[in-house]
Each structure stands twice: as C-alpha cells, then as structure tokens.
Amino acid sequence: MGNSEVLTRLRAFVEARDWAQFHSEENLAKSISIESAELLECFQWSGDADVTRVREELADVLTYAYLLADKLGVDAENLILEKLEQTEEKYPVNKARGNSAKYDQL
C-alpha cells in the first residue's frame, strides 16, 4: 500500500534537519491538532474557503499524520483500510443510509 516515495522523501527531510528528536508520538499528535485547526480556520466565518489555503493546510495535516504512522511502524493507507472494516460494521448500510447520527444513536 502507499507510495514509498512519500516516506522516502519525508524521512530524508526530517533526517537532514535532525528533527526526529522533536517527533515524539505526543508532539506529532499535538502537531496534527494544530494543523487541523489551521485548516478549520479557512472555514471560520464561511463555508466558502480559499482553495489554495485549504490544500496547503490539508497537506500539513497529512504530513504529520504520515510521520506519526511511520513512527508507529504502520502504513497510512493500510490504517485507513483496517479502520474502514470496523466502521462498516458499526454503520450498517440499512441503518446508516442517509443518516448522520453516531452509531450509538442509529
């Protein structure tokens, strides 16, 4: 799964700057929250956001998410697929169709 080019490039970027020392799991989790809020800021006062900014902030979220997945020794796209199987069971089609309620309120 996944394209090894992304990991190769991300690892080289971090190594060249000697930044692995800052990338504890906790710091990466904080960083994902911080970048997610910058993404949310594109939509702070309106649903109509600047696309270029949205792409850049989403890229930052994805970058830290990939770094955390790599730190955990898992493939980011595999994580998505594994979780999707659980979510498919939690939200069976016949109950969840057209419904945005949480699984425990379906």
Next chain:
Amino acid sequence: MGNSEVLTRLRAFVEARDWAQFHSEENLAKSISIESAELLECFQWSGDADVTRVREELADVLTYAYLLADKLGVDAENLILEKLEQTEEKYPVNKARGNSAKYDQL
C-alpha cells in the same frame, strides 16, 4: 501516487450510505479537527499512550483527510510532496538543523 484501492473503498463506503450529502469541505474540515482531538486525548495526561487507540484515532484523521483531498480533486500523497517542496525552502538545512523554531524565527 497513492493507492487507488483506498479511494475506491472510501468512495464505495460513502456512496452505499448516501453520506456525500454531509461531506461538504467545511464539514470534513470540522471532522478532521474533531478526530485530531480524539487522537490528542490519547496523550492528554501522559506521553505514554495506548498504541491500539492511537492507531484507531490516527486512522480516523487520515480517513477524513483523504475524503477532503478527494473532494478537492487532489491526491493525498501528491499534496504532501508538493507542500514538502515549499517547506524545504522555508526551512533550509543550514538554519533549521536541530532547531524546532518556526521559520520566521530561525
């Protein structure tokens, strides 16, 4: 870039539940923030988190991030690579090495 299987599976999951109606860019951005905070909650009182929970919450962040990328018509891994080029310029190795300061304070 990226593995088309993930997108194929995510799109089928959403379509079977008729959930595209809820997935505005803004709602996906909110969802990424919400899931990021659930990931952060694994580290609320300590840096030593339960790995299974961390993987599950990270999977949720990645899932919504992929859905937003797909909504924007861009490939998630391409986004990372494009942004990385900008970040490499903002944080030149000779200034950023071993330093966690923001680019405007290097």
Next chain:
Amino acid sequence: MGNSEVLTRLRAFVEARDWAQFHSEENLAKSISIESAELLECFQWSGDADVTRVREELADVLTYAYLLADKLGVDAENLILEKLEQTEEKYPVNKARGNSAKYDQL
C-alpha cells in the same frame, strides 16, 4: 456570578464592528477550537512555553467562550459551577484520588 463589566465590554466591541452577524453558535464553536490550537501551539515541541503568548492565546479562547455563553443566554461562571456538580458525582473522591483515568475506567 461573573463580572458584568466583561459582558458589557465584549458586547460593545462586537456591536461597534457589526460582527454579531458572523457569531453564529457554530462559528463561535469553530473559533474556540481554532484559538485552542493556537494555545496548544505554544507547547508544540516543549512543555516550556512563552508565558506572554500563553496568556494571549488563553485570552482568545476565553473571549470566544464568553461570547458563546452570552449567545446561549447563560453566565460563563454559572456554567462552570453547574458542570462541576455533575463532575463531582462522576469522579467520587475515593475512586478518583490521584488517578487520571476517565470516569468509565475508574
């Protein structure tokens, strides 16, 4: 409860700028998340943060939280006290003492 000066000043500030139109409950909730992440950013790479910045970001969180409370027609400090009664029951002293676990895991 609370000091009416804060509300008087906040309302005058908003009214002078005609900003009530932007302050839906949802937009205020997004704003609280955005400002919380700026507060978190003070601690992104270390627990040792710049106090002036922390105070400013905390002030922003509090400001939006007060505006949302006012929008809901409730007093911010009363909200804290009401919730505290619930939390005291959820976390009885004999079980919660010295323990950071969530109430459902005590």
Next chain:
Amino acid sequence: MGNSEVLTRLRAFVEARDWAQFHSEENLAKSISIESAELLECFQWSGDADVTRVREELADVLTYAYLLADKLGVDAENLILEKLEQTEEKYPVNKARGNSAKYDQL
C-alpha cells in the same frame, strides 16, 4: 474581577482528588483543545445543535481555561479585558465594521 466562588470551588475539587499533579500548563492546554473539539462535534454535520450538549461541552472548555488561568496566576476575566484592548486597536471600527477579514487583510 471574576467571582471568587468559582476559583474556590475549582481548587477544592482538584485538591480533594489530588489532581494538581496532572495539571501542568501543557496538559491543561491539551485538555482545552480536546474539550473544544467535543464542543465542535455538536456542530459536526449541522449548525443546529443540541443546546444541553453545547452547554456541557462549553462548560468543560471554560473549566480547563479557568484552571490554566489560575495556574498562570491571572484572573480569567481580566485576561479577556486586557486582550480586548489589544484587539480593539488591531481592528479599528472604521476598517473592521461588517468585515470578518483578519486584521492583516483589512
């Protein structure tokens, strides 16, 4: 400023549970972000949220914000008022009126 009852009650609550050991500035900042996202979750798919839940989640944000202010040795309502003076200068009425743009784009 502020009502001393809130601080008295919050401090007693924390002390009875011996929780000050968990309340580093950083952990409180994380907690504010986590609770802010639970507040945001009330609005995940729609601007029309359950008022009881909104009040409860806002109370949690306020509680941790007050605990952090207390940890910093500052009064929460004073913080709001001090920051308001800065914000009034950053957003002069003649430029900011009816405009949700950020100060550097006014």
